[in-house]
Amino acid sequence: MQNNPWVGWAGAGVLLAAAELISMDFVLVMLALGVFGGALGAAAGLPFVLSLLVSIVISVGLLGVLRPNLVARFHGGPELVTGHAALVGGTAVVLDEVTDMAGTVRLSGEIWTARAYDPHERIEPGTKVRVFEIDGATAVVHPD
Structure with missing residues (x-):
C-alpha cells in the first residue's frame, strides 16, 4: 500500500459506493466519486494532502451541483396519499x-x-x- 496509495483511495471509494446502495440519498455516491478523484491523484503521484484536496473539491462540487438535480429527478413527484x-x-x-x-x-x-x-x-x-x-x-x- 505504501507503493500504491491509490489502492486505498479506490477501496474507500468502492465502500462508499456500496453504502450508497443502502442509503439511496445520493450523498455517499458523491463522496465516492470524490474519493475516486483522490485515487486518480494518488495514481498520478500527487502527495496525500493534494490527493485529499482533490477529493474534497470534487465531493463538494458534486454535492452542490449534481446531487440537487438527481434528488429532484429521482425523489420528486407527487406525495403519497394514504x-x-x-x-x-x-x-x-x-x-x-x-x-x-x-x-x-x-x-x-x-x-x-x-x-x-x-x-x-x-x-x-x-x-x-x-x-x-x-x-x-x-x-x-x-x-x-
Whole structure:
C-alpha cells in the first residue's frame, strides 16, 4: 500500500459506493466519486494532502451541483396519499339508502357508513357516488 496509495483511495471509494446502495440519498455516491478523484491523484503521484484536496473539491462540487438535480429527478413527484385522504375523490356504490343522516356504501371493498353531501338528497341503493370527504368514520358522498 505504501507503493500504491491509490489502492486505498479506490477501496474507500468502492465502500462508499456500496453504502450508497443502502442509503439511496445520493450523498455517499458523491463522496465516492470524490474519493475516486483522490485515487486518480494518488495514481498520478500527487502527495496525500493534494490527493485529499482533490477529493474534497470534487465531493463538494458534486454535492452542490449534481446531487440537487438527481434528488429532484429521482425523489420528486407527487406525495403519497394514504389513509382516509386516499379515499377522497374515489367512487363507491350505495348499499342502503343514503340521506343526510345515515346510509352505507361499499368503498374500496369495505362497507362504510355514509351521509349525503346535500342535506335534501336521498340516494338510492345501487347508485354510484363520489366521496366528497371523510368525516371521522363516515363517508360524505354525492351522486357521480
